[in-house]
Amino acid sequence: MLTIPGPDLPTFYQRYVQLLDSTNIGEELYNSIDIALTTLGNLKAAQVNYRYAEGKWTIGQVLAHLIETEWIMGYRALWISRQEGPELPGFDENLFAQQRGEDGRRLVRLVRELVQLRKSSIYxxxxxxxxxxxxxGSMDGKAVSVHQIGLIMAGHLLHHIHVLNERYLHS
Structure with a gap:
């Protein structure tokens, strides 16, 4: 496990950070989007609605989840970096997906949005x-540093790309 400055990394997020090679946020954010684009660049538009099992998200829903999480974690990092304020709430990704519904975004749009958001996060x-x-600061009842949030973001993307490759694309 990498040594990361700040409080003990909450257990839930350790699975993401352990996928990284370093604690350099910039490198890891760049590397993770490059790795993701290798997989996402091979997807066909028709695959956006594919799910590997009943009750599982479609590829489009996985991408929408990545986009929403990038927004949320970026906001959390900005909030904590600027002030010590009240605790930031958690979010239920399944409730988000349910509320989002089938939004009809095309694969190319989802990939472009994810890339642009990641560029924004890097900045x-x-x-x-x-x-x-x-x-x-505190998010969802867990102490976390801004540095840790950046690494969580990089690892979260890698985690879901691994899931896409293993369960959806079988590569």
């Missing part, structure tokens, strides 16, 4: 000082 973290990266 966000690149603009933070060491002091801001080391700030801690």
């Amino acid at each position: 966000l973290f690149d603009g933070l000082s060491v002091a801001q990266l080391n700030r801690t």
Whole structure:
């Protein structure tokens, strides 16, 4: 396990961070989107509605989840980096998916949106000082540093790309 400055990494997020090679946020955010694009670039438009089992998300829903999580985690990082404020709430990804429904976005749109959001996240973290990266806050009842959030974001994307490859694409 990588040594990351800040409070003990909450157990739930350890599975994401253990997929990374370093604690360099910029490198890991870049590397994870590059790895993701290798998989996503091979998808066909018709696959957007594919699910590997009943009750599981479609590929489009997985991408929408990645987009929503990128938004949420980026906001959390910005919030904590700027102030010590009230605890940030958690979110239920399944409830989000249920409320989102089948939004009809095409595969190319989902991939472009994810890439643009990741670029925005890279700019966000690149603009933070060491002091801001080391700030801690509470999200969903768990102490976490801004630095840790950046690594969680990189690992979260890799986790879901692995799931796509193993369960959806069998590669």
